[in-house]
Amino acid sequence: MEVEIxxxxxxxxxxxxxxxxxxxxxxxxxxxxxxxxxxxxxxLNDTDLHCLEILNRxxxxxPSALARSAGLHPATIxxxxxxxxxxxxxxxxxxxxxxxxxxVRPLHxxxxxxxxxxxxxxxxxxxxxxxxxxxELEVIDDFLRRTTRAGEDATSALSTS
Numbered sequence: 001m002e003v004e005i006x007x008x009x010x011x012x013x014x015x016x017x018x019x020x021x022x023x024x025x026x027x028x029x030x031x032x033x034x035x036x037x038x039x040x041x042x043x044l045n046d047t048d049l050h051c052l053e054i055l056n057r058x059x060x061x062x063p064s065a066l067a068r069s070a071g072l073h074p075a076t077i078x079x080x081x082x083x084x085x086x087x088x089x090x091x092x093x094x095x096x097x098x099x100x101x102x103x104v105r106p107l108h109x110x111x112x113x114x115x116x117x118x119x120x121x122x123x124x125x126x127x128x129x130x131x132x133x134x135x136e137l138e139v140i141d142d143f144l145r146r147t148t149r150a151g152e153d154a155t156s157a158l159s160t161s
Contacts, residue, residue: 024147038117043087047072051080052089052106052114060093060105071159 032046039049047070054069055061061069067077081104084090089110095101129137 034118034121038114041117042114044083044089047076048080048083048089051077052084052111055090055104055106056111060103062101062103063092066104071155 035046035049039046042049044052051066051070051072054066058069063077063081064074066081067074070077072080081090081092085092087110088107090104090106093103093105095103132140
C-alpha cells in the first residue's frame with residue numbers, strides 16, 4: 001500500500017496509519033521467528049524465553065509477580081522456573097527474614113550467552129538508528145513506548161473479560 005502525494009491529507013493519514021499497523025504486524029512475525037531461532041539454539045521454549053526476558057528487564061521478582069507479568073498461572077510458572085533453574089538461567093533465593101518468601105533472579109553468566117545470539121540484530125539496529133536524527137529517534141521512541149502501552153492496555157482488557 002503506497003501513499004499518493006495527491007491524496008487528500010485525511011486519506012494520506014489513514015493510509016500511513018494502515019501501513020504502520022501492517023509494518024508492526026510484520027515486525028511481530030519477524031521478532032517471533034528470531035526468538036524461535038534463539039530458543040532453539042538454547043534448548044528453551046518461547047515461554048521460558050519470555051519469562052527470562054521479564055526477569056532481565058524488571059529485576060528479581062517473586063514467582064507470583066513473574067506469573068502476573070507473564071500472564072501465566074502460578075503452577076505454570078513453577079514448571080518454567082524449574083526448567084530455567086536446571087539450565088542455569090535463574091536462581092531462586094529465600095529471604096532471610098521470611099523463609100517462605102522466594103525471589104527469582106537471572107544468572108548473568110548465562111544471560112551473556114543469550115545476548116550473544118541477539119548481537120547481529122543489535123548491530124543492525126544500531127545501523128538503522130544511525131540513519132535518523134536525534135529528533136526523529138525521539139519520535140520513534142515515543143511511538144514505540146505509546147504503542148507498548150496500547151498493547152498493555154489491550155492485554156489487560158482481554159484478561160479481565
